Amino acid sequence: xxxxxxxxxxxxxxGKTITxxxxxxxxxxxxxxxxWYQQRPGQSPTTVIYEDFRRPSGVPDRFSASIDSxxxxxxxxxxxxxxxxxxxxxxxxxxxNIVVFGGGTKLTVL
Amino acid sequence: xxxxxxxxxxxxxxxxxxxxxxxxxxxxxxxSGVGVGWIRQPPGKALEWLALIYWxxxxxxxxxxxxxxxxxxxxxxxxxxxxxxxxxxxDTATYYCARRVRHGDFDYxxxxxxxxxxx
Numbered sequence: 001x002x003x004x005x006x007x008x009x010x011x012x013x014x015g016k017t018i019t020x021x022x023x024x025x026x027x028x029x030x031x032x033x034x035x036w037y038q039q040r041p042g043q044s045p046t047t048v049i050y051e052d053f054r055r056p057s058g059v060p061d062r063f064s065a066s067i068d069s070x071x072x073x074x075x076x077x078x079x080x081x082x083x084x085x086x087x088x089x090x091x092x093x094x095x096x097n098i099v100v101f102g103g104g105t106k107l108t109v110l
Numbered sequence: 111x112x113x114x115x116x117x118x119x120x121x122x123x124x125x126x127x128x129x130x131x132x133x134x135x136x137x138x139x140x141x142s143g144v145g146v147g148w149i150r151q152p153p154g155k156a157l158e159w160l161a162l163i164y165w166x167x168x169x170x171x172x173x174x175x176x177x178x179x180x181x182x183x184x185x186x187x188x189x190x191x192x193x194x195x196x197x198x199x200x201d202t203a204t205y206y207c208a209r210r211v212r213h214g215d216f217d218y219x220x221x222x223x224x225x226x227x228x229x
Contacts (some may be wrong), residue, residue, distance in 0.1 A: 035215035
């Protein structure tokens, strides 16, 4: 089994860019897809990035993601921050017989 | 249009068994690659994957809870059922069901159902 570690919180001002990291404790981050979810208070999670870097239709291109094999981590970047981006963000991946969510990162848009 | 809807008790007592149903529409669990999973979220805490069942009846469970969980499907009713035995206060959470195709993301989620466990 492995763990996905995210920072508890990040913050940024409107118009700025933030990055949320997701570090995998064991196993190769690049071996299994990483997905990212946004969860606003009181709502169900929705996908903002799937399969490492793909954006579902309707998700603005301000959202992007990447994999860093050397650091064994994934990153979600949100540029041109808007107040509506304030939410919790979760990374998720899997291995042969397990699905793992990161601990979540609270994004505050100041 | 794909929808999923969780149903079950809102409150259970400690040591009881929880049974939750996920009734879905807009897709079939007999389609190759399709799965339905259960994810829970204690109040103010992170998402926690619990179980997953696939079109071919393949099942995956969270290792730490495997002895307490059972997931089943009824393809004709478009329904997935999760049972969790020996419930305790730490199991108080919103329980979500969600669709997953192969190793993709959970692309459609239900609204979730809050289950409170009293001691």
